[in-house]
Amino acid sequence: MLVNAHLTAQWVNHIDKLSDEELGKVPFGLIKNDWPPSLQSFVSRAVELGEARFLEPSAELVSKKMALPIAWCQGLTPKKQLELEWVAALVADVCNTAQCKRVIDVGAGVGHLARLLHRRYGFTVLGIDCDASHLPKAQERLQHSGCTENIHYFTLKVDDSAATLEKVRHMLINCPDHVPCTCGEEYKSDKELTTKNRYVLVSLHGCGQLSPGLVRLFHALTELEALVCIGCCYHKATQLDNYFPLSHELASLGDQWLSPDTQYQGLRLACQELRDTWAPDREPRHLLFRALLEVACQKYGLPWKKSRRHMARHSQLSSWDAYREHVMKDVHCHTSDERDTWCSILNRLHTRHQHQLPAVRTLTLLRQLLQPCWEGMVLGDWACWSGARLVAAFPSARSSPRNIALLLARQPPPQQAPPRL
Numbered sequence: 001m002l003v004n005a006h007l008t009a010q011w012v013n014h015i016d017k018l019s020d021e022e023l024g025k026v027p028f029g030l031i032k033n034d035w036p037p038s039l040q041s042f043v044s045r046a047v048e049l050g051e052a053r054f055l056e057p058s059a060e061l062v063s064k065k066m067a068l069p070i071a072w073c074q075g076l077t078p079k080k081q082l083e084l085e086w087v088a089a090l091v092a093d094v095c096n097t098a099q100c101k102r103v104i105d106v107g108a109g110v111g112h113l114a115r116l117l118h119r120r121y122g123f124t125v126l127g128i129d130c131d132a133s134h135l136p137k138a139q140e141r142l143q144h145s146g147c148t149e150n151i152h153y154f155t156l157k158v159d160d161s162a163a164t165l166e167k168v169r170h171m172l173i174n175c176p177d178h179v180p181c182t183c184g185e186e187y188k189s190d191k192e193l194t195t196k197n198r199y200v201l202v203s204l205h206g207c208g209q210l211s212p213g214l215v216r217l218f219h220a221l222t223e224l225e226a227l228v229c230i231g232c233c234y235h236k237a238t239q240l241d242n243y244f245p246l247s248h249e250l251a252s253l254g255d256q257w258l259s260p261d262t263q264y265q266g267l268r269l270a271c272q273e274l275r276d277t278w279a280p281d282r283e284p285r286h287l288l289f290r291a292l293l294e295v296a297c298q299k300y301g302l303p304w305k306k307s308r309r310h311m312a313r314h315s316q317l318s319s320w321d322a323y324r325e326h327v328m329k330d331v332h333c334h335t336s337d338e339r340d341t342w343c344s345i346l347n348r349l350h351t352r353h354q355h356q357l358p359a360v361r362t363l364t365l366l367r368q369l370l371q372p373c374w375e376g377m378v379l380g381d382w383a384c385w386s387g388a389r390l391v392a393a394f395p396s397a398r399s400s401p402r403n404i405a406l407l408l409a410r411q412p413p414p415q416q417a418p419p420r421l
Contacts, residue, residue, distance in 0.1 A: 008038075010036055010039075011036070011038075011039050011362055012358050012359050012361075012362045013358075014032070014034070014035050014036070014039060015039075015358075015361060015362045015365060016358040016361060016362070018032075020280045020281040023280040023361070023365060024275075024278060024280045026043060026365055026368075026369070027047065027050075027275035027278065027365075027368045027369055028047070028275060029043075029044075029047045030043075031043050031044060042366075042369075043369060046369040046370060046373060047369065049372075049373045049376070050369070050370075050371070050372030050373045050376060051372070052376050052380075053372040053373075053375050053376035053379070053404070054274075054372065054396075055390065055391065055392035055403075055404060056392050056395060057086065057391075057392045057393070057394060057395060058391070058392075060093075061086070061089060061090055061093065061391075064089045064092070064093060065085055065086050065089040066085065066089065066120070067085060068081055068084065068085055068116070072115075072116065072119070076112065079399050079400065080112065082394060082399045083204065083393075083394055083399050083400060084112055084113055084116055085394075086393055086394030086395075086399075087113065087202075087204050087228075087230070087393050087394065088113065088116045088117055088120060088121070090228060090391070090393050090405065091103060091117060091200060091202050091228055092117070092120075092121045092123075094200055094226045094228055094407070094409065095121070095123065095200050095226075097226075097409070098198070098200060098225040098226045098409060098410070099198075099225075100198045100199060100200050100225050100226070101122070101123055101124060101178065102123060102124045102125075102126070102175070102197075102198065102199045102200070103117055103123050103124070103125045103126070103199060103200050103201075103202055104125075104126045104128065104168075104172075104199050104200070104201045104202065104224075105117070105125055105126070105127045105128065105202050105203070105204075106128050106129075106158050106201065106202065106203040106206065106210070106214060107128075107129060107130075107203050107204065107205065107206055107207070107210070108127030108128055108129045108134070108138065108153065109129055109131075109134055109138070110134055110137045110138045110141055111127050111137075111138035111141055111142060111151065111153065113202070113204055114127040114138075114151050114153075115141070115142065115145050115151060118147065118150055118151050118183050118184070119145065119146075119147065119183050119184070120183075120184060121183075121184045122150075122181070122183045122184020122185070123150075123184070124150045124151075124152075124175070124178050125150070125151045125152070126152050126153075126154065126171060126172075126175060126199075127151065127152070127153045127154070128153075128154050128155075128156050128158060128168075128171075129153075129154075129155060129156075130155070130156065130157040130158065131155075132155045134155075135153055135154075135155050138153045139153060147181050147183050149176075149179035149181060150178055150179055150181065150183070152175070152176065154171060156168070158210065158213065158214070158217070159209070159210075159213045160212075160213040160216035160217055160220075164217070165217065165220050165221070168217065168221065169221060169223070172197070172199065172221070172223050175197075197223060198223060198224075198225045199223055199224050199225065200224070200225060200226045200227070200228065201214060201217070201218055201224050201226070201227045201228070201229075202227075202228045202229070203228075203229045203230065204230050205230055205231070205232040205233075205400065205402060206229055206230065206231050206232070207231075207232055207233045207236055208233050208234065208235070208236030208237045209236075209237045209243050210231070211229050211231035211382065211406065212243060212246060212382065212385075212386075214227060214229050215227065215229070215382070215385075215386045215388070215406065215408065218408055224410075225409065225410050226407070226408060226409040226410065227388070227406065227407070227408040227409070228393075228405050228406075228407055229405060229406045230393055230402060230403065230404065230405045230406075231379075231382075231402065231404075231406070232271060232400070232402040233271055234267040234268075234270045234271045234375075234378050235264060235267035235268040235270075235271060237267070244263060244267065244378065244381065245258070245263075245381045246381055246382060246385035246386075247380075247381045247382075247384035247385040248384075248385075249381075249384050250377070250381045250384070266374045266377075266378075267374070267378065269367060269370055269371055269374045270371065270374040270375040270377075270378050271375070271402065272367070272371050272401075273371075273401055274371070274372070274396055274401040275368055275371075275372070276396060276397050277401070278368050280361075280364070280365070282314060282317055283364050284357060284360045284361040284363075284364045285317055285357065286317050287360050287363070287364055288353070288354075288356065288357055288360045289317065289320065289323045291353075291360075292346065292349045292350055292353060293327060293346075295349055296342075296345060296346055296349060300345050302331060302342060302345070302346075303331055303332060304327060304330050304331050305330055306330065307329075307330050320347075320350050320354075324343060324346050324347070324350075327346070328342065328343065375404075379404055379406075382406060383406065386406065386408060387408065388406040388407055388408045389406075389407045389408075390404055390405070390406065390407075391404070391405050391407050392404060392405075393405040
């Protein structure tokens with residue numbers, strides 16, 4: 001809405017004059033003196049509003065984070081290793097404050113976090129995941145971990161329904177007693193964790209509606225002493241009602257500025273990459289190429305089907321010819337003439353629209369400026385609604401851009417001032 005109202009030819013002309021290096025500095029506050037006042041004002045205000053989203057881990061958490069032993073890193077990417085090190089330290093700190101020795105890991109996957117929490121800190125962990133295919137993989141990895149008695153995996157789709165509530169409560173009631181083992185002996189807590197049958201609820205990258213659902217689950221189950229939830233994929237919601245906005249502060253503003261379509265597009269924008277990893281030399285070209293591919297599929301019926309998670313690598317975005325050849329690998333053609341026809345259609349589309357690259361370049365910049373504003377608004381909305389604090393679970397650099405945790409506790413966790421959102 002805001003972009004559509006201000007994306008003028010004057011803005012495009014000025015932004016098109018920037019080098020890729022200069023373009024990458026604009027989300028950090030670069031403003032040119034010769035820009036029109038409207039563009040200067042937009043960039044200044046967007047940077048100011050988005051700054052609250054960029055939290056960093058507290059000094060206390062930094063001091064408690066420990067690197068993973070090499071033997072524990074098998075099958076983990078450096079990014080995943082880093083996230084696990086930080087999140088495990090945060091969860092252990094919350095458990096120590098709440099005097100809990102039991103953790104529920106929702107979205108446990110194949111059990112990386114569950115195993116780390118037990119092996120390093122000695123916690124009993126219930127790992128829950130909605131994907132049944134993860135269960136045998138988690139069990140197999142557990143068998144090779146050296147200690148199998150105090151980690152228990154379940155398959156369950158977690159939401160805030162009454163049925164889920166009863167199933168989780170049944171799990172907690174029937175959780176096996178802790179079996180004495182040597183895991184966690186090196187972790188010296190300054191408190192004796194004596195609270196029995198009490199749990200800390202954890203979710204690393206709870207997708208879409210899972211994050212608000214876990215807040216409701218936390219309030220419904222008195223066995224839960226604290227919640228540590230890092231959300232992601234904010235736009236993956238079956239419906240926006242009862243999902244966003246949730247706080248009275250935001251909902252009271254009404255639809256005059258936050259229509260359902262604007263909400264959805266904003267939620268998509270909120271879960272995109274951060275300014276630190278933005279690649280202004282590649283993204284505009286990639287966005288234009290993807291748009292041309294979409295037109296070819298929808299308007300001309302190009303029989304293309306994505307066959308890879310990451311559709312195109314950097315080298316395949318270096319030029320239109322490289323991108324087109326990459327796309328055609330996923331287009332089934334019966335004859336060489338048919339292939340030539342599709343290539344001709346793609347080339348005509350590129351010739352017709354390549355002049356729009358400066359406008360696309362401007363659009364990607366505006367999206368990058370608005371990304372932290374939207375993510376800050378989503379997180380701030382959830383925090384106001386739930387009473388949670390927002391803390392940085394790990395640095396966003398070299399790890400996932402979704403690094404902000406909602407932290408709720410019946411006993412307050414270590415103090416960290418909430419950001420001004």
